[in-house]
Amino acid sequence: MREPRRVLRTSSCPLLGRLGTLLSVCAGGYSLLREQYVSASCLVPTQVFKEHGILYATPYDHEVRVKLGSIMGQRIGDAIRKAQEARKLDEDAEIPGIFNSISPGWWLQQLDSGGVRVERCAWQHLEFEQIDADYVVKEGDRARLMIHVHERAAPDVEIPIVYEDRQFLAISKPAGVDITANPSCGSVRLSVIGMLEAMGYSNVYPAHRIDKPVSGVLCFGKNKKALSRLMRCIRNRKVQKTYLARTLGGPEEDGLRILEPLDVVQDKLTMKSVAVASATGKRAESVVEKVLARHEDGTATLAVRILTGRYHQVRCHLQQAGWPIANDPTYGGVPQLGQEIFNGTRARQMIQEYQYPGCKSCEYFQDVVSGEEPPPRLDPTIWLHSWHYDFPTLGLSFEAPPPDWAGMS
Numbered sequence: 001m002r003e004p005r006r007v008l009r010t011s012s013c014p015l016l017g018r019l020g021t022l023l024s025v026c027a028g029g030y031s032l033l034r035e036q037y038v039s040a041s042c043l044v045p046t047q048v049f050k051e052h053g054i055l056y057a058t059p060y061d062h063e064v065r066v067k068l069g070s071i072m073g074q075r076i077g078d079a080i081r082k083a084q085e086a087r088k089l090d091e092d093a094e095i096p097g098i099f100n101s102i103s104p105g106w107w108l109q110q111l112d113s114g115g116v117r118v119e120r121c122a123w124q125h126l127e128f129e130q131i132d133a134d135y136v137v138k139e140g141d142r143a144r145l146m147i148h149v150h151e152r153a154a155p156d157v158e159i160p161i162v163y164e165d166r167q168f169l170a171i172s173k174p175a176g177v178d179i180t181a182n183p184s185c186g187s188v189r190l191s192v193i194g195m196l197e198a199m200g201y202s203n204v205y206p207a208h209r210i211d212k213p214v215s216g217v218l219c220f221g222k223n224k225k226a227l228s229r230l231m232r233c234i235r236n237r238k239v240q241k242t243y244l245a246r247t248l249g250g251p252e253e254d255g256l257r258i259l260e261p262l263d264v265v266q267d268k269l270t271m272k273s274v275a276v277a278s279a280t281g282k283r284a285e286s287v288v289e290k291v292l293a294r295h296e297d298g299t300a301t302l303a304v305r306i307l308t309g310r311y312h313q314v315r316c317h318l319q320q321a322g323w324p325i326a327n328d329p330t331y332g333g334v335p336q337l338g339q340e341i342f343n344g345t346r347a348r349q350m351i352q353e354y355q356y357p358g359c360k361s362c363e364y365f366q367d368v369v370s371g372e373e374p375p376p377r378l379d380p381t382i383w384l385h386s387w388h389y390d391f392p393t394l395g396l397s398f399e400a401p402p403p404d405w406a407g408m409s
């Protein structure tokens with residue numbers, strides 16, 4: 001084993017940084033990195049353009065952190081070549097997790113050019129050691145290397161501001177857009193935070209989450225103090241939240257209470273977290289306050305108030321009650337396809353212009369252009385809308401106008 005070539009020090013340990021929702025942008029978002037990572041540097045995309053109602057951002061380079069546990073004790077170059085050989089023999093061969101999103105070829109290229117560093121947390125600082133293919137992986141090692149980021153395309157939609165004063169901001173989040181695409185990277189252009197930044201709101205902090213496929217009220221603090229006031233209200237249940245949902249069927253009477261305790265499990269097929277009703281789960285309470293509209297196709301628009309804030313609470317509770325959200329396949333609804341993307345000349349031209357050899361996503365998009373792969377689609381959205389957020393103790397009340405599907409106008 002060679003001696004370390006170089007050891008760098010930083011004054012603070014980014015491991016202590018907060019990690020939120022990750023990975024929707026990494027290496028195309030189409031092959032997800034399972035490892036957690038934080039950024040060291042990020043070149044935010046300079047170009048955003050729209051085509052056929054879709055927003056695209058040009059790819060850019062971003063440094064990621066990858067846990068090397070799956071190849072501990074091995075010479076990193078050997079592990080990479082072994083994976084390369086295995087994939088040559090069998091495309092579906094199981095290879096270590098470090099190649100989930102970064103191809104073996106890309107690893108080798110980065111090692112050759114001195115672009116891979118191993119980081120270690122020492123007393124109050126991080127140490128970095130530049131490594132090459134001969135490096136033997138030690139326990140707890142994390143590598144840092146650059147990846148080529150392809151942000152997920154997003155629907156070209158406005159972000160309406162529904163409330164603003166010196167402390168607080170509330171918007172109506174469009175369905176199908178992430179709040180933060182990659183928090184480690186700061187704002188990324190095609191997320192709510194990135195779009196708000198482009199509108200001139202550069203220092204706003206979301207006080208809660210709404211799932212990507214869901215639309216509606218999203219509250220922000222304009223400074224840390226305002227943020228903590230909102231978050232304290234949410235934590236102490238001093239907030240009234242009402243959602244709109246369009247469901248398959250609906251109750252005959254108003255005011256129905258749903259009290260199924262909820263747990264979160266990982267779906268074995270999709271590896272995504274899902275809520276399940278479970279006697280040992282956490283207390284959860286929703287009230288179907290009113291049937292606001294009944295539609296010809298047998299669906300109904302319901303106003304649902306939630307008294308707890310469990311993961312996927314409205315979606316799971318409505319399914320439990322027998323009226324699943326009509327287009328939410330995760331919880332008993334009928335699946336719908338998102339809009340096709342990368343079918344315009346400009347988007348296809350971008351793929352040719354911003355290619356990076358060894359990037360798996362670039363290879364994938366090449367196959368889309370050549371017709372070997374079908375065009376990808378936007379993530380589907382669902383008929384669930386965060387309608388009202390009221391903070392009585394702060395004297396604040398936010399409303400996001402009902403979407404067209406609610407049929408209320």
Ligand SMILES: [Zn+2]
Pocket residue numbers: 059148149150355356359360361362363
């Ligand atoms: Zn690429």
